[in-house]
Amino acid sequence: MANTWIVCEDEQIANLISIAKEIGGNVNVLVAGDAQISGADHVIRVPISANVPVEAYAGAISEILAHDVEEGDVVLCVNSATGRVLAGAIAATLDAPVLTGVKEISAGSATRLRFGGIVKEEVAFSSGVVAVIDGTGEAGSDGANAVDKSVEPYSATVSSVDASEGKKVNLASARRIVAAGRGFAKEEDLDIARDLAQALEAELGCSRPLAEGAGWLDRDAYVGISGQHVSPDIYVAIGISGQIQHTAGMVDSKTVIAINNDDKAVIFEKADYGIVGDLYTVLPELTQALK
Ligand SMILES: Cc1cc2nc3c(=O)[nH]c(=O)nc-3n(C[C@H](O)[C@H](O)[C@H](O)COP(=O)(O)OP(=O)(O)OC[C@H]3O[C@@H](n4cnc5c(N)ncnc54)[C@H](O)[C@@H]3O)c2cc1C
Numbered sequence: 001m002a003n004t005w006i007v008c009e010d011e012q013i014a015n016l017i018s019i020a021k022e023i024g025g026n027v028n029v030l031v032a033g034d035a036q037i038s039g040a041d042h043v044i045r046v047p048i049s050a051n052v053p054v055e056a057y058a059g060a061i062s063e064i065l066a067h068d069v070e071e072g073d074v075v076l077c078v079n080s081a082t083g084r085v086l087a088g089a090i091a092a093t094l095d096a097p098v099l100t101g102v103k104e105i106s107a108g109s110a111t112r113l114r115f116g117g118i119v120k121e122e123v124a125f126s127s128g129v130v131a132v133i134d135g136t137g138e139a140g141s142d143g144a145n146a147v148d149k150s151v152e153p154y155s156a157t158v159s160s161v162d163a164s165e166g167k168k169v170n171l172a173s174a175r176r177i178v179a180a181g182r183g184f185a186k187e188e189d190l191d192i193a194r195d196l197a198q199a200l201e202a203e204l205g206c207s208r209p210l211a212e213g214a215g216w217l218d219r220d221a222y223v224g225i226s227g228q229h230v231s232p233d234i235y236v237a238i239g240i241s242g243q244i245q246h247t248a249g250m251v252d253s254k255t256v257i258a259i260n261n262d263d264k265a266v267i268f269e270k271a272d273y274g275i276v277g278d279l280y281t282v283l284p285e286l287t288q289a290l291k
Contacts, residue, residue, distance in 0.1 A: 001025040002107045002128075005065060005075045007086050009054055010035045012173065014137030016076045023074055023107050030064065031146075032057055032086075038140035044068075045148045051158045055085045060151035062086075062093035069094060073128050074105065078135040079229060091130040099123060102133040118244060134229055136172060169203050169221050171228045176202035176235075179223055179250070182209050183239015183260065183279050187216045192283040193238060199290040200234070207240050224249040239279050242267025259283070 004020035006013055006029045013029070017039045020027040029040040032054045037043050046061060048054055069075065075094070077087035084100065091098035103120075104111040110123045110131060171177060178197040180190055190204075197204045204221065211222035223230055225248040235253035239260060240246060247270050250256070258271035261278050268274045275282055 002072045002074055003028060003070065005030060005069055005073060006040070007032075007061065007065075007075060007077045007083070007090065008035070008037075008135060009033050009078070009080075009082060011037060011138045011140070013037070013078065013135040014039075014139045016078070016133065016135050017139050019076065019105060019133070020074075023105070025073075028068070030061060032061060032082075037146070041145065043146040045146050047148060047150055049153070052153050053156055053158060054082050056153035056156040057151065058086050058089035059093075059154060062090045064149060064151065065090055066093050069128065071128060072107075074107065075128070075130040076105070077130060077132050079132050080135075083135075084132055087130050087132045094128060094130065096128045096130050097125060098130045098132070100132045102131040105129075105131050105133065113248075118248075134172070134231070136231060138173070169205065169218065171203055171205050171221065171223065171230050174203040174205075174230065175233045176200050177205045177223075177230055177232045177250075177253075178202045178236045178238065179205040179207065179240060180210060180217075180238050181207040181240030181246075184210070184216075187214065189280070190216060192280070192287070196236070196238075196283055196287045196290070199287045200236070202232075202234065202236070205230070207246050237267050237271070238283065240267055241265050242270060259286075 001024050003025035004023050004027055006016045009032050026041045029037050029043045032046050033048045077083040087098050099110055101112040102110050112121050114121050178193055180193045205223050206217045206221050208222045210216045211219050224246040227249055229249050231252035233254045235250050236257045256271045257273045258267040259275045259279055259282050263276045
């Protein structure tokens, strides 16, 4: 029976633990760093030195797995920038195929989304595989069964960090998200989105132009194919047109509410509820009604 190996940096792997349990066999976790993980049969912790990027340990982590992973085992890596780097290195070392954009996986097959979510692909495999998949949700943290394995990284040191001052958002685990788009004319207008987010107890997210172009919100705050993949209970898209690059990151939301003054905006095709109207009129009224 295939065992599963989960490779991660923190406890946000609840989805991966439940997938591993469905696959059957042992659930093994290799965590880069000192996160305490529960719900696994075995945990290997690889201590990460201060100011050394986790990616510098990709070779050493791959070697650990090459020693312990058996023929036919499934390796799950978290769908993050670091997770994708580790997946590539591990797959190369194990001489195994690597699958990105995976939504579901079992011992011999996987379903993955391609081209920003517009194509669903079924992949069958008869040997081991490395899959990149969303970790979503905290797996608990009793730290049971953990064994530390110290390894040497490649030489790489973070020599300076220039962090933006904005509040850090954790959209991946948010249950409610209010997302703002280019329908907002000025940065200060985002206050009415913040008011709605507060009334809904939601995190504030955005489309890419507000983060990467305008710089009104942190880069961690934008949703989409090159941003965050989110799956909240409620996603409110305000002044967002619904381009595929954006919707690829939010299609797993349970309930989508779109507010747009263009009744032909494609975001309405993804929405469970739509309000056609000027956001500057709709938002204050909605917030007031929620209070
Ligand atoms: C390689 C690549 C990767 C990309 N990755 C991402 C990604 O990860 N995430 C992402 O978001 N984008 C991404 N993009 C950009 C994407 O293609 C779109 O350009 C972007 O999503 C559009 O953002 P928007 O919907 O906020 O703006 P727009 O498309 O300009 O839409 C603004 C919307 O606001 C509405 N509006 C205007 N005024 C009002 C008002 N007063 N009241 C109500 N509604 C109003 C308009 O009707 C319109 O529908 C990517 C693009 C490329 C090429």
